[in-house]
Amino acid sequence: MLTEMEKKIVRELQEGLSLERRPFLYIAERLGMTEGQLIDKIKEFMDRGVIRRFGATLRHQDIGFVANAMVVWKVGPGRAVEMGQRLADFPEVTHCYNRKSLPDWPYTIFTMVHGRTEEDCREIARRMSEATGAGDYQVIFSSRELKKNSMKYFV
Amino acid sequence: MDLDKMDARLLDYIQSGLPVSPEPYREMASVLDTNEEDIIARLRRLIDMGIIRRLGAVFDSRKVGYTGTLCAMKVPTDRITEVAGIINAFPGITHNYLRDHDYNMWFTLLAESQENIGAILDEIRKKTGIADLIDLPAEHIFKIRVNFDLSEE
Structure with a gap:
């Protein structure tokens, strides 16, 4: 859990870094701390994994990855961990999760697959299936983005 | 470009x-x-130009103390805009996509507790009148490639 002060720091940092020469100084002043203290705190957050990455978030459509598919796999609970790991190892997979199954939803492993085209994504899924033996899967494309926002914490 | x-x-x-x-x-x-x-x-x-969406910290929502889930709903095609409006109005909804499937609306939700998640989903069911909503929380995360921003859940 984060302390109240740490929550305040998250709240400021999530607004992003400004393009001033000393962007941390500006944020530190708003928090009533020194630039050095804030920088140390950011490094501590990175060590603790609270900050996963400190860098740029790009709009991926603009860097050539036009198609993305959610490929879902029907994998029994006994094999979920092994299979999840193997599917995650494919370089085209950006995200891989094991989720609970429901009577109406038997697919437990979710992979996000990125390719240049939809056919590319289908081909990648085929290769993943052949290599791992994970047979029962669906390739589900998105047809429209209805919302995509950075999360605002503690607001 | x-x-x-x-x-x-x-x-x-x-x-x-x-x-x-x-x-x-x-x-x-x-x-x-x-x-x-x-x-x-x-x-x-x-x-x-919109190539960079933002500069700075990308947080791990779980380590920040939030909990998240992925949900899917069966929304009649003539109600897409209306239902998306209801769902997207909740600040914890970070992504919402229309997908080619019977379950056609897929969204990610972050909240400060499991109870909050349940309450928001109940409200979504009530406001939309659509009961066909599945809640698929992650049990295990195998990979989140960090230089993509698709999922913060």
Whole structure:
């Protein structure tokens, strides 16, 4: 859990870094701390994994990855961990999760697959299936983005 | 897209990380063999062009203390805009996609507790009148590739 002060720091940092020469100084002043203290705190957050990455978030459509598919796999609970790991190892997979199954939803492993085209994504899924033996899967494309926002914490 | 070699090098560099130091743009300039003004001007242009969505910290929602889930709903095609409006109005909804499937609306939800998640989903069911909503929380995360921003859940 984060302390109240740490929550305040998250709240400021999530607004992003400004393009001033000393962007941390500006944020530190708003928090009533020194630039050095804030920088140390950011490094501590990175060590603790609270900050996963400190860098740029790009709009991926603009860097050539036009198609993305959610490929879902029907994998029994006994094999979920092994299979999840193997599917995650494919370089085209950006995200891989094991989720609970429901009577109406038997697919437990979710992979996000990125390719240049939809056919590319289908081909990648085929290769993943052949290599791992994970047979029962669906390739589900998105047809429209209805919302995509950075999360605002503690607001 | 009108990017020169320096833009490409800059994008490459900042995807993996920005220097966490008092003058990050000056430090980047010295690594990339240019000057601070040039770095700042290029970043501003890349942000204006929409290629960079944001600069700074990407948080791990779980370590921040939030809990998340992925949900899917069966929404009649003539109600897509209306239902998306109801769902997207909740601040914890970070992504919402229309997908080619019977379950056609897929959204991610973050909240401060499991109880909050349950309450928001109940409200979504009530406001939309659609009971066909599945809640698929992650039990295990195998991979989140960090230089993509698709999922923060």
